[in-house]
Amino acid sequence: MALDVALIESGIKPVPPTQEELDAAEALQVGDYEIFSENLVLIAQEGKEVMTKMGISSMLHSGDTMVGIYTAAGDLVTTVCGTLLHSVTGQIPIKYIIKHFTDDPSVGVREGDVYYTNEALYGGIHNPDQFAIMPVFVDGELLAWVVSGAHQSETGGSEPGGEIPAATTRHDEGMKLTPIKIGENYRLRTDLLNMMENFISRAPRMQVTDVKARVAACDRVRQRVQAMAARRGTATMKGLFRKMIQETSSGVHQRVARWVDGTYRHTVFMDTTGHEDSLLRASVTLTVKDGKLSIDFEGSSPEHEGSYNAFASVIRAHCAVILFELPFNDFPMSSGMMEHIEIAVPKGSFFDAGPEAAISCSPLVGGMVFPLLGVVLSKAMYSSEQRDQVCGYTSSSASAVMVSGTNQHGVRVTDFMGYPLNAYGLGARCDQDGVDVFGFPHGPWGKAPDVEDIESEFPLLHLYQRQMTDTCGYGKYRGGVGASIAYIVRGSPYVAFTSSQKESKFPAHNGLFGGYSMSTLPGIQVRGTDALARMAAGDPNIPTDDYELAVAEANKTLGGEVIMEHQTRGIRVLAEGDILAASTQGSGGYGDVLERDPASVAEDLRKEVITLGVARDVYGVIVDPQRFLVDEEATAARRQEMRQARGAKAKPYGEWVKSWEAKRPPDQALKWFGTWPDAKPNRDVVRI
Amino acid sequence: MSKPDTERPSLLEVTEYLAIDLDARRWQCRCCGHDLGEAASNYKFACLVADRDPREVHPPVIDGPYTFAPDPDWCRIVEFYCPGCLTLIEAEYLPPGHPVTHDIEIDIDSLKKKSA
Numbered sequence: 001m002a003l004d005v006a007l008i009e010s011g012i013k014p015v016p017p018t019q020e021e022l023d024a025a026e027a028l029q030v031g032d033y034e035i036f037s038e039n040l041v042l043i044a045q046e047g048k049e050v051m052t053k054m055g056i057s058s059m060l061h062s063g064d065t066m067v068g069i070y071t072a073a074g075d076l077v078t079t080v081c082g083t084l085l086h087s088v089t090g091q092i093p094i095k096y097i098i099k100h101f102t103d104d105p106s107v108g109v110r111e112g113d114v115y116y117t118n119e120a121l122y123g124g125i126h127n128p129d130q131f132a133i134m135p136v137f138v139d140g141e142l143l144a145w146v147v148s149g150a151h152q153s154e155t156g157g158s159e160p161g162g163e164i165p166a167a168t169t170r171h172d173e174g175m176k177l178t179p180i181k182i183g184e185n186y187r188l189r190t191d192l193l194n195m196m197e198n199f200i201s202r203a204p205r206m207q208v209t210d211v212k213a214r215v216a217a218c219d220r221v222r223q224r225v226q227a228m229a230a231r232r233g234t235a236t237m238k239g240l241f242r243k244m245i246q247e248t249s250s251g252v253h254q255r256v257a258r259w260v261d262g263t264y265r266h267t268v269f270m271d272t273t274g275h276e277d278s279l280l281r282a283s284v285t286l287t288v289k290d291g292k293l294s295i296d297f298e299g300s301s302p303e304h305e306g307s308y309n310a311f312a313s314v315i316r317a318h319c320a321v322i323l324f325e326l327p328f329n330d331f332p333m334s335s336g337m338m339e340h341i342e343i344a345v346p347k348g349s350f351f352d353a354g355p356e357a358a359i360s361c362s363p364l365v366g367g368m369v370f371p372l373l374g375v376v377l378s379k380a381m382y383s384s385e386q387r388d389q390v391c392g393y394t395s396s397s398a399s400a401v402m403v404s405g406t407n408q409h410g411v412r413v414t415d416f417m418g419y420p421l422n423a424y425g426l427g428a429r430c431d432q433d434g435v436d437v438f439g440f441p442h443g444p445w446g447k448a449p450d451v452e453d454i455e456s457e458f459p460l461l462h463l464y465q466r467q468m469t470d471t472c473g474y475g476k477y478r479g480g481v482g483a484s485i486a487y488i489v490r491g492s493p494y495v496a497f498t499s500s501q502k503e504s505k506f507p508a509h510n511g512l513f514g515g516y517s518m519s520t521l522p523g524i525q526v527r528g529t530d531a532l533a534r535m536a537a538g539d540p541n542i543p544t545d546d547y548e549l550a551v552a553e554a555n556k557t558l559g560g561e562v563i564m565e566h567q568t569r570g571i572r573v574l575a576e577g578d579i580l581a582a583s584t585q586g587s588g589g590y591g592d593v594l595e596r597d598p599a600s601v602a603e604d605l606r607k608e609v610i611t612l613g614v615a616r617d618v619y620g621v622i623v624d625p626q627r628f629l630v631d632e633e634a635t636a637a638r639r640q641e642m643r644q645a646r647g648a649k650a651k652p653y654g655e656w657v658k659s660w661e662a663k664r665p666p667d668q669a670l671k672w673f674g675t676w677p678d679a680k681p682n683r684d685v686v687r688i
Numbered sequence: 689m690s691k692p693d694t695e696r697p698s699l700l701e702v703t704e705y706l707a708i709d710l711d712a713r714r715w716q717c718r719c720c721g722h723d724l725g726e727a728a729s730n731y732k733f734a735c736l737v738a739d740r741d742p743r744e745v746h747p748p749v750i751d752g753p754y755t756f757a758p759d760p761d762w763c764r765i766v767e768f769y770c771p772g773c774l775t776l777i778e779a780e781y782l783p784p785g786h787p788v789t790h791d792i793e794i795d796i797d798s799l800k801k802k803s804a
Binding site for chain 2 (some may be wrong): 260261262263264265266267268269271279289290376379382383430470474476504505506507509510511512513514515516517519520521522523546547550551564565566590591592593594595611613614617618643644646647649650651652653654656657660661662663664665666669677
């Protein structure tokens with residue numbers, strides 16, 4: 001296998017500019033950059049619209065997409081998302097093609113070529129993420145590249161759905177295409193489309209249609225860039241590309257130079273390997289020094305034989321998501337950002353596993369970067385003029401359930417449920433609460449499909465879909481809540497599902513500055529139910545959220561058996577009438593709960609964001625549950641009592657730590673952790 | 689304990705509840721001014737500390753291994769309070785016995801150099 005490790009490691013950083021590019025950037029006239037850079041964004045936007053409208057997978061609509069424009073050398077100039085993951089990783093296959101195929105007469109790089117790839121080993125995320133790549137030639141000269149990417153919810157793996165929790169090695173994960181040429185002279189090759197269809201036989205219609213949607217997006221952008229170059233001249237285009245990279249680079253450098261230099265650390269814990277419940281540690285050290293950032297994930301647990309591993313390129317790309325969305329959201333989304341940022345990922349950790357590892361669930365691993373970087377960046381920014389961007393961001397779960405089967409129209413379908421994917425809470429900030437059911441942690445530009453769209457395409461009926469009480473992190477400002485979502489199988493004798501959500505035993509978030517984490521969520525199935533009959537009869541006692549669903553068997557509000565399990569689940573098959581919950585986490589709170597405005601607590605109670613017990617026992621606020629009025633006197637007394645209780649229970653650190661250090665989690669929790677407590681490798685990984 | 693003078697230029701606001709007196713190079717509570725040790729050290733060592741069962745904050749709904757609350761055998765909430773005013777300065781969700789995080793080390797020399 002022709003792995004180019006050096007290129008993968010350096011591929012998201014811009015290559016040194018040519019003198020011609022620097023001169024062209026210098027020669028731009030007043031207004032050229034400001035106007036034409038927006039033109040490029042609009043062109044990419046048009047490409048993304050083409051892909052979304054032509055494609056049929058729900059993931060093309062629900063956010064896991066991008067269209068980007070890149071320099072002739074493969075550096076990101078601008079992108080429209082979707083998710084920034086793919087914009088960043090899109091650079092690596094371009095650079096691979098340039099380096100390895102340009103002078104290879106059996107492949108070559110020519111006008112009208114179309115390349116395609118979904119192999120994470122070549123710098124991507126995981127093989128559900130598929131990319132079309134086209135060069136843009138003007139007068140025989142290579143001017144630019146275009147990449148369109150989107151998550152494809154079926155890969156032909158050992159189980160349906162692309163993300164395969166049961167996978168043990170790469171060999172369980174289906175189609176993995178290294179960069180290959182699938183079209184020449186602006187024509188796609190039927191034989192290669194047939195090959196893909198053959199790999200993806202659980203959802204062949206989706207695969208071929210969505211390949212064409214990606215390619216159409218690239219080609220639309222290619223045409224627009226060529227037209228713009230014809231009008232403005234290639235020199236202006238090269239100068240514009242370089243200027244967009246320079247602006248981001250200098251902006252990042254100047255902004256970080258105004259942060260307080262220092263070292264910021266955070267640690268979170270994952271509660272599954274994908275195969276079984278166990279703790280894995282994820283650690284980060286952020287160093288701010290002289291206008292540069294260094295991000296080091298040393299201290300993260302070793303790789304393992306489960307499915308929740310990633311490659312370093314995945315972790316770097318997740319860093320880029322947070323960096324573009326929090327501190328640098330107002331700069332052009334170009335590769336210039338990475339000029340002043342170094343990212344170290346320890347080899348042999350579950351953040352950079354060996355090439356044979358199962359990685360199809362790697363976004364769940366990369367998702368650990370969200371709370372990690374969200375917290376350390378917040379601590380680095382608090383003392384800067386960017387305090388208003390301090391935010392713990394989101395849960396690390398960042399996924400959904402996948403459903404596969406034959407729909408009510410007799411068509412085979414396999415897809416992620418796009419609403420849960422876009423329904424995570426956003427963390428609290430220094431001056432306001434987080435956002436309830438805000439969106440997709442990998443990119444805030446997603447769109448949750450309508451209930452009616454899902455019910456017309458899939459053999460599913462929504463039992464409920466609503467904001468979920470008590471899922472936010474509490475604090476002076478609370479995090480956003482997640483969503484309580486459940487489906488009933490209807491219109492098909494069975495469907496299969498998998499789930500790569502997590503955080504059922506341990507929340508991978510801490511909140512900020514004394515704020516609490518969000519709650520954990522179990523996976524729930526109900527089998528052998530009479531739910532459809534009860535709904536038809538207008539039964540008013542049918543469960544309306546996960547809490548009621550969890551006790552439905554005990555309370556006899558549904559027939560059948562309630563199964564409580566971890567949210568990460570390999571393949572499960574449900575019969576018509578069975579129920580599947582696919583709920584989403586809220587996010588972390590900010591600051592001391594005893595500082596929250598009592599009126600805000602009462603409002604949370606009125607809006608069913610929290611329950612009465614949380615108002616009283618966590619916030620220390622006494623509220624009339626009928627009128628939602630605060631008893632000020634009782635609240636002051638309750639809070640004083642709680643504050644004194646802290647002093648009575650707590651101990652000086654030196655005294656407390658003696659008893660703390662004697663504690664240890666159960667053996668099962670440490671089975672895949674590495675050495676305790678420093679998470680060093682303590683065994684050989686076996687992959688067959 | 690008196691409130692700190694937040695307008696003092698030598699006082700760097702580091703978090704919602706923590707500041708560093710750059711002249712004295714020491715942590716202090718932003719709510720009450722309580723001294724929290726040398727800035728080069730971990731302020732948590734100067735705090736009052738308690739580890740809590742996570743079910744006190746995240747109430748379980750059912751019994752069993754998956755209850756809507758973190759598993760108390762796997763996860764504890766470690767809370768750090770200011771000894772002066774008992775404000776909850778920081779909270780960590782840690783496996784029982786796991787070392788606490790030295791989360792912030794400010795480069796005071798660099799800051800002073802920039803300010804000069």
